[in-house]
Amino acid sequence: MLLVASVLAIFVYGLIAPILGALLPTYHLQPAQEGIIASVQALGLVIASLAAGPFIDIKGNKLALLAGLGLVIAALVSAPNAGGYGGLVAIYFILGLGGGIVVTGANALVGAVEPERRGSALNFLNLFFGLGGIVTTYVASERVNPATVCYGIAALTALAFVMNALAKMPPAAGRASFQLNQVPSLLSTPALIMLSFFLFLYVACEVGVWNWLNRYLQTAGFDPTRAGHVVSYGFAFGILLGRVVISRVLIKVPALTVTLFAAICMAITTFVMLELHSPNAITAAVFCAGLSMAPVFPTTLAITGDTFHRGTATAMGIVITCGWIGLAVSSKIIGALAGGGNYQRGLLLIPAFSVLMVIVNLVLRPVLRHPVAVATV
Secondary structure, X not given: OHHHHHHXXXXXXXXXXXXXXXXXXXXXXXXXXXXXHHHHHHHHHHHHHHHHHHHHHHHOHHHHHHHHHHHHHHHHHHHHHOOOHHHHHHHHHHHXXXXXHHHHHHHHHHHHHOHHHHHHHHHHHHHHHHHHHHHHHHHHHOOOOHHHHHHHHHHHHHHHHHHHHHOOOOOOOOOOOOOHHHHHHHHOOHHHHHHHHHHHHHHHHHHHHHHHHHHHHHHOOOOHHHHHHHHHHHHHHHHHHHHHHHHHHOOOOOHHXXXXXXXXXXXXXXXXXXXXXXXXXXXXXXXXXXXXXXXXXXHHHHHHHHHOOOOHHHHHHHHHHHHHXXXXXXXXXXXXXXXXXXXXXXXXXXXXXXXHHHHHHHHHHHHHOOOOOOOOO
């Protein structure tokens, strides 16, 4: 029951992660407005992820997950009646809050249950994120009414809410295992700084694809249905398949080696997908980009959990928060660079950030060879 509850929670986030990119063409907004909505959603994710770690310590995973899923349901039910740009901004902020809590809660729960196989467990869990992404992008590409999409995902989220309510989860500690006066010591740790920056760059890349690839493909001559299929069958399926494979690879291959190889492949595949012109070739490149990105998010969280034995949930929350800041930054930059409809120019930020990921990974290696010591109370 615990595994099913966690899987459904992360599946829900997989359903809502691409929803902005899937529905943006139906909103008929300017690129700058699209960037603002994506940034506001990221702000919600940042706030939620930063607060989720201590909240989980005090109140437990169950209450955190139920709160996050409840916010997701409220946002999705309200979305079809947003009433315009201002309403969409508010709704996507709430969606970000709920999504941030769900991601942090689900990953912290599974990481705690399987500490000896954290990398494999988190990659297995997050392959259902890829499955959710396939469902949303495919359904939206079939020109299903946006209201139907929102209500349908809300119904699935309600199912996840019920399963998490029924699941027996570890009891709450009743207090934060990591005190506020230890945060400066944690934040000054080189390992946490580098891991946070690495995930900052990665999330900027992944969500950049979710939010903007559909728009780019339509300006490149794809009809809306095929553009959605490329994101679904290409990118989302690549992420799903990649996590199935990597959950086994991580049993023998070091996590840092996996993330280094992934970052190199990201730089190559995302640049190529923006330079190709054949629809079939672009689809293949997008699929390879999804395969490349598949292990990075869960494996980085696994490295964080293995590195910080004290204050694990707080450390993971900080790293995830920096990832969402990457979403906010990239959305603003891509939206600005795409002014006039030049989405290809904006999306070149993704291979550039991927190259930076390679550099950060190489710098991180000697840092992690030394034990991480955080001051105790």
